[in-house]
Amino acid sequence: GGGFGDGGDPFASFFGGGFGGGFGGAQRRQRQQQQQPRAASVDYSGSQVIMMDHSKWLDAKREKGIWLLQAYVPRSKQCQDMAGEWKKAADSLKGVVKVGAVDCEAEAGICGELGAQSYPTIKWLMHGKEGGKYSGRKKGGDIVNWAIGLLPRHLTTSVVNRPGLASILARCSGSGKGKAGWSTCVLLFTNKQETAPMFKSLALQYEGDVTFAEVRGGDVNA
Structure with missing residues (x-):
């Protein structure tokens, strides 16, 4: 008795609900997964920000010059808000100081060496040695002005x-x-009274190897 002729559905009996239930349920779950928003994160790809790993960290500790490093965690709202300003700072400081970012979930060892306990934390290095922590406003312009102020003045001679x-x-x-x-x-022949940040940066990077001097005044330049 029964069989196909009595309206029974052998697929429903075997698969527990048939294609109409099982397959349809899978489609609904897939749609729900697609509709769920992705967790916000921090993305520095395509910018002047250097993503730090162990190798780049070793380079930073060996190099002459200034590094700005931001320690962050990707899911932090404060770090996400900071990303745009950090990119602006990196663009403005290109060629003057190096600007990096450390994902503390992926590079916990580096963040430990930086002493980062809250996020974002901004530290600076000069000639590979930690110089201190930035505590000002986390706006691109403020960070740029602060970084330029870190460049020493005594490494260039004024003539x-x-x-x-x-x-x-x-x-x-x-x-x-x-x-x-x-x-x-x-020798830089100039009529400007202020030393350009780029010139200060070069003097710092080549300290002990190259002498940098600025020649000022119409009488000297004539």
């Missing part, structure tokens, strides 16, 4: 008269009286 220029040129050629000659010199 304002012809005797000073003659002295610099003599030392650069190795013929200065009673003074050791410098191996390499970079």
